[in-house]
Amino acid sequence: MSLPAPYLDALNPEQRCAVEHGVGAAACPPLLVIAGAGSGKTNTLAHRVAHLVLNGADPYRILLMTFSRRAANEMTQRVERIARKVMGDRAGALTGGLNWAGTFHGIGARLMREHAERIGLDPAFTIHDREDSADLMNLVRHDLGFSKTESRFPTKGTCLSIYSRCVNAGQALDQVLGANYPWCAGWASELKQLFAAYVDAKQRHNVLDYDDLLLYWAQTMSEPDLAEEIGGRFDHVLVDEYQDTNALQAQVLLGLKPDGHGLTVVGDDAQAIYSFRAATVRNILDFPKAFSPPARLITLDRNYRSTQAILGAANAVIDLARERFTKNLWTDRAAGSPPQLVGVRDEADQARYIVERVLEHRESGITLKQQAVLFRTSSHSAPLELELTRRNIPFVKFGGLKFLDAAHVKDMLALLRFVQNPRDRVAGFRVLLLMQGVGPASAQKVLDAIGSTADPLAALADLPPPPRAGDWRSFVDAVGELRSGAAGWPMEIERAVAWYAPHLDRIHEDAETRRADLVQLAQIASGYPSRERFLTELTLDPPDATSDQAGVPMLDEDYLILSTIHSAKGQEWKSVFVLNVVDGCMPSDLGTGTSAEIEEERRLLYVAMTRAKDDLHLVVPQRFFTHGQNAMGDRHVYASRSRFIPDRLLSAFERVSWPKASATPGYPTRKAPPVDIGARMRRMWQ
């Protein structure tokens, strides 16, 4: 019997069933919650965790896995707010124990480090992000002589993608090549050799890549003793966004709780948008049958977010999907005005239209933060970013170039990583090359010389400097001090910056601006208890916002949200604009290969539309910039409305064109310019 719980009164009956399932019972059978967009999934999961804890579950024995660290933090804060309603200030002590909340990769890294010795890993391992992994793949590819083959061997990026898909989907190389990379099928035996050498290099360098975190975890769970030990640490395992997990993640989950007891997974197959990372909706569909008796299924189909008109249009779009399991959503919110399908001339007008509407909304009391502009690909927002900067409208962009991708930030992190794990060759290489007079050959020699010793950093101190290396001593001293931990964490970042600063000044003209990022890095570092946690967490879940050149808006300032649709997952705004709702962008040119890919693009549009509460604008430029044309093309093509909104769906939208016809008498047709200056320029070279 669970305790009376007034905090559950606001939940609807299905949400409540999901929250109360198995709480207080001797055993808690597996539960699958299929939660449509805006149906209160996050809310429900947070209530479930709070309800468990308030009814005696040990928070230290709850594992909560979400799609991003941000989502995990939000979830634990929500749990605390709910618990506070019941326990007041004492709630903090209870929910503070929820320290196993994070992403699959983050939790995997922690568990693998804790069990490192048992599974033959050195616990000082560092983690490679995608770029580092591609660099290492490249090194190995080069060593094997594949970069000099007569016909072109797949690039490092393609090799890494193929490897990653084999690992995450649990598929054989031939199968992956046949289905996803047919143009590389002729290289099967070389790729096999390459991947074997790549795995070998990772092990010698004591690094794990993203995929390893899941792979090592899944392999660990196949050892009965370890599986029992790790699974036995948790009474409850809850997973959010289950539709975007892959085969390895499902294997890990079933390894943790083979009988399903204590397992709760929540997801929505209509919002599955990560198949390019080998995520599979089968995980959701097969979940109930993985247990005997099958898992309980609860469906949340009441949408609390959007007006009827917006929900109607979104339902109509997803209704055309070939295969679907979630039912149509319903709402008792007012009808509201229909979403607008806005025809504009080109991307410049698209940007102007959005700015005009956004400012109009702000005048009527909707802050910038309650408005978002969503797009399929990060580069699509470039013209809008220009217009916003010109008009002095602050914005924050999610899903674009990451803070951590900046060269100088990567340099600093490479130094810290090298100190943490001197066998990490990619990091060592990067750091050594920063020094004047150290080229690839001497860097290689240094790394070879120290790599085979028991204490590489001690060996570094004894090594004669490379012949032309400038200021070698200060490098060796800095590394030695950092390694000793004398400055303490996070103060050692200042020591690292002190060594790096002269190199930054020499390498980058805009060193001054870049220094500001290093200050920010030091600030971020102060939020972590140790160098190891800082490096791990930052690599796994980097801060994903970059802000406009006009400067980072302060947190309490108002700013417009710009986001890729992928990064908009799980969020909501009063007013939403979707850019480039045209074929070629949505579906993306890159995603029109197979019908499964097209279906995923349809779900992306659905995810974008269901982020809107009151007001939705889908913008359709008639011409848009495109890549990959020949030099004579003007790099613009005439576009047509996205195939996901065929004529028969138009009644769900209000169609407008902008600017109004009176302001611009029709769209000008493209005539030959009166003076063809371009032709003269071309003739100059004939």
Ligand SMILES: Nc1ncnc2c1ncn2[C@@H]1O[C@H](COP(=O)(O)OP(=O)(O)OP(=O)(O)O)[C@@H](O)[C@H]1O
């Ligand atoms: N029982 C309820 N009563 C009133 N409002 C609710 C209820 N449950 C959820 N909501 C509201 O519905 C909105 C959507 O909730 P939430 O963000 O949890 O949805 P979600 O299912 O995670 O959405 P999505 O999958 O689309 O990201 C929020 O504004 C939330 O406050």
